[in-house]
Amino acid sequence: MKLYRLMSEKESNSISPDRPFSWNSKFKWFSPNKDFILNRVKDGKFNNSNFDNKRYTHLVEYVINDYRNVLKIVSNYEIMLARKDEPLITVLQVSKVGEML
Helix, strand or coil, rough: CEEEECCCCHHHHCCEEECCCCCCCEEEEEECCHHHHHHHCCCCHHHHHHCCCCCCCCEEEEEECCCCCCCCCCCCCCCCEEEEEHHHCCCCEEEEEEEEC
16 A cells, blocks of 8 residues: 655654654555545645644655554545554555655
């Protein structure tokens, strides 16, 4: 399963093999649709992004085992992972796609 996440440069820089999700909060949001995540996070409504449109600039692609019993499917395009469930997810690959301004 391939998921995308747009994050700050600081959060992207803190990704490591032992901490691929780079947690700073209770929940993390992902999407299997790259275009959706780029548009949703940049829409000015996502997590106060209207106050800082350069806050979410780095796109990361995750390839994980399909754990639909752990991930919460919020909509056709939004998937949530709770911090407590992170150990249940096997990350097969993490790719920093690049900066998306």
